[in-house]
Amino acid sequence: MERSPRPLGRPRKEQDGKSTKDIILKIATGMFLEKGYPLVSMDDVAQKCDVTKATVYYYYKTKADLFTDAMVQLMIRIRQRIVDNLSTNASLETQLFQIAKAHLQATVDIDINSFMKEAKTSLTEDQLQLMKEAEDNMYGALEQAIKKAMDKGEIPQSNPRLGAFMFVSILTAGNKIDITYKDTFSSLDDLVTQIMNLFWNGLANDS
Incomplete structure (x- = not known):
């Protein structure tokens, strides 16, 4: 049987022992605290986390x-x-x-x-x-x-x-x-x- 493809944007579960979600959350928290809510975009978070924007949206539908x-x-x-x-x-x-x-x-x-x-x-x-x-x-x-x-x-x-x-x-x-x-x-x-x-x-x- 052929394996079903993963949904678009679905990330790896772990990176260096930490879940991708935890990494996104930790980095985003620091960015929000440093810059404030209006100046942080989902694109910014994705770039800082070295993941695709689709990965960020996989976990969080909105900023x-x-x-x-x-x-x-x-x-x-x-x-x-x-x-x-x-x-x-x-x-x-x-x-x-x-x-x-x-x-x-x-x-x-x-x-x-x-x-x-x-x-x-x-x-x-x-x-x-x-x-x-x-x-x-x-x-x-x-x-x-x-x-x-x-x-x-x-x-x-x-x-x-x-x-x-x-x-x-x-x-x-x-x-x-x-x-x-x-x-x-x-x-x-x-x-x-x-x-x-x-x-x-x-x-x-x-x-």
């Missing part, structure tokens, strides 16, 4: 689909790093310091608000919902850690969900100044320390 999966998977990885940091025996304050430092190091050249605003107008409601769910899961990991610290008496009782949102919000504010921290702070640690002081004093002050 919006690719962007959505890239951001969802990125938030899943961030959540896992958050969980890993929160799983140590250190105090919550120390854990949050490490999370804040890692966040600022990873997003030093990215204006998160502008970056997401550029893309949202091109996404469907279902795509936005997928991203919202991934974002909520990130908040959930922080919320659980804050609630645990409250139950242990490490910090006063308050709304742990609000505490998680406040922490992420203050990190977003830090994004606006961290690229120039050398001019106003002695080091990245100094910047993170001052950010944490603003957050922690408000969270843990019982007066």
Whole structure:
């Protein structure tokens, strides 16, 4: 019997031990973060990945689909790093310091608000919902850690969900100044320390 030909554009399953889809997703994520949504095309992604455009379209029907999966998977990885940091025996304050430092190091050249605003107008409601769910899961990991610290008496009782949102919000504010921290702070640690002081004093002050 003759073998049926593969569908046009169907890629090899693996390249150097990684699936073609994973390679496309990893490279596309970096491109979106570096250039922003509007300036990245499917052609650009294909060229950077050294595959045909048909291969990219085999996995993702539209650029919006690719962007959505890239951001969802990125938030899943961030959540896992958050969980890993929160799983140590250190105090919550120390854990949050490490999370804040890692966040600022990873997003030093990215204006998160502008970056997401550029893309949202091109996404469907279902795509936005997928991203919202991934974002909520990130908040959930922080919320659980804050609630645990409250139950242990490490910090006063308050709304742990609000505490998680406040922490992420203050990190977003830090994004606006961290690229120039050398001019106003002695080091990245100094910047993170001052950010944490603003957050922690408000969270843990019982007066």
